Amino acid sequence: MKKSFYILWMALGLVSGACTDWLTVQPKTTIVADHLYTTDAGVEQALNGTYILMKTSVYNPGGIMGGAGFAEGLAATWSNMGNDLNKHIYNINNEFVGSMFDGAFMGLYKIISNATPLINGMEQNKELLSEEVYNIVKGEALAIRACVHLDLIRLWGPMPTKVDRTKTYLPYVTEYSTSKYTYHTYDEYMEKLFADLNEAEALLKKSDPILNFPANNTTNGSTKWLKRQCHFNYYGVLGLQSRARLWYGDKEEALRYAKMVKEAVNTDGTPKFKLGDQALFSSFGDGAWDGTMYPEHLCGVDVSEVFDYNKSSFGGTNVKVEMTNMAFSFLELYDNNTSDLRFQVWLYSTRRPPFNVTCRKYECMRPDTRAEATNMPVVRLSEMYLTIMECGTLTEANAAFEEFCTARKMTYVPLMEGDRKERVTREFIKELMAEGQNFFTYKRNEVKRMFNQPEDSDDCDIQQYVLPLPPKEF
Template structure:
């Protein structure tokens, strides 16, 4: 881990105006004078926090690796074979974690996640060493945001690199948990201890952000009270505490007016459709390269890409998935039926819009209201109430539930995860959490055609060599 911390993220200094300009300052551990300069200024401290948010939105983390690509490829969301041609991502879909391509990418996630965690810790330490620079309320809020970031990053590292949690393996060694602003080598902890530390951090963040409940669209890119409650719902479900998960999910459901369901008008707005359902977003990140050819939609999903370069579901699988609900807005708005030279539908969720001032442009959702309803449906003991939660989301996706209501079974909830979170990276974690032993093969035309047997070898990504070699 020593090597990881040699590459600290740069602090971002942003002017809070309509056109923000940024510059970067590398803060090396030995440069105490520079560090003191940063945290002795309220503006610079705020810019340092913004720099961590910028880091979360890069391709190395939630701007691509942890959303658009790796988890969804592992979950078999995309077709990896086109006749005799294999996708350039084929090795990922075969869980070949030791191959150079995959090992380098998972090491990239590991390194950048721990960099972001370290910088969150440095923000907390910097504020501690410079009391009075920020107002009491601002200091409390910044501290809550940093701790919540730290918890979320550790949780996603645990979901990728940790053991299958809903099993006896929950006591196996998993990942380090770093709360220090100094360069230290932290021990690998049992997964259940890491989970306890995540829950402790979320509890601290909840207390610190308890008054941060004002929601504007811009606040959906910052950690706040509702973000923390949504994370608590997700984490509690992963650790198997359904009662606590339901209680946390209900906080969001009871305040759902703050996260209104997408309006069909804006979904169908010519040239500017809100395909990510941004009004429902609880937390999102901004990736200003999402519309670029080198990093984002045009690199991953564009119909102009070669078959072996594009990420697209197999057409027959899409048809089968939406067979009972073809009116589903996720089908009609997020896939292109006539993609030029392609003979299959291509994925449009992150296609650019004409109006570049749209606030949801270049945004990737990390937490949405729909997930809270799915969690409630899974955790509610009354089957009628559970079904109501599940069908509420389906109804808000254009499905007539008076004639097409479904029970909140595991199969129906899993189907919703496939539809709702494509390009958001949550299906793989659903499979891992539920210990799903066999999953459909994304390159085959049906669920029964050569399904993939899953276990620890597929669900648990090995700790990268960059961590092992530098201890």
């Protein structure tokens, strides 16, 4: 695993040496933009190019926002990364660490630099595009841009409870330019992000076939818009709305959007999405667990062409990961419940520490499994349940929690107001381990000690949770 992480960061470093300013990199699509954005086929091609950028090095299990990459390293899930990321020592003057930060920053903004010309080009040529293509392609592009900007502000922006309202943090890019971009205050940045999500929601609500067909069955709906869970579809946007509002501290809106997803139904009244259970988890049989619960995916990125579990740091010859056991017992994280589906994702050695675990969350992502399962989740239904558990009334929270416990094979013990925050935060961590999201769980909830954080590292606060800008952005 250590070797695999090193290879990933070296690759990012090599990419980062190719440019001097990530925010002024001209996307290749602008070369033919005058023609590309004037036809349905052209804008669909441009959107596909943006997805290719997303899945190549950012939104895949081994990528920047994946389970074995930059974001997961910050969550201290892996104890043997060899670069002090899990200790939150950000020595960006070190060539290796600096290139790692440059690569992550660049990888995210490069996606934005491709989505933004597409969005603006479609607006300029709206009369030349069919209504359905305009609504779906522009809606997805806006959602992608908002999602990536949200990840950027969650990484390099402030802790949500410790915002300096006068400080400018990052640029929110809505126009392509070769000049330096304007840095925005936190509120300005989030206002632009919500504007993108609101427009995406409105556009996709008009035309997304996922509204009229079961989420996992849009291929049978006489439509060319296939595999909607592998795209930023309408319900994915609702999920992103909930995530972004929760991050911003607007719990009322976060709850509203989470309930919209949870309560969504098909035309026959059946649930649009349903929590995964033991039957789903083991549906591929022994040796190919569906640890990401594909039917729960509200949106994601198809990584079938770029990720093979058998050849990855998860499933290769060196997959045993030594956990430090400095801050917690791995079994204790799951309350000693070995039946918990989240625990079953890990092969766990019961001998005394140091001990080994193997992550099987992405085991189904192999060439011999169903193609739709090779989807890197960006937002899952379970996050909506967790949001309801955190933001709803105690009655709403416990109704959702009881369903959640049944699906995940846990004993239901009602939440109380006095223990709700701590217990729901713990469920977030168990649910999202090795999925690139838990650094944000810790940061939003001001957790002082991450569960696998090395003993010789400092408690987490602003210095650990607010990343320094990468060297090339100075």
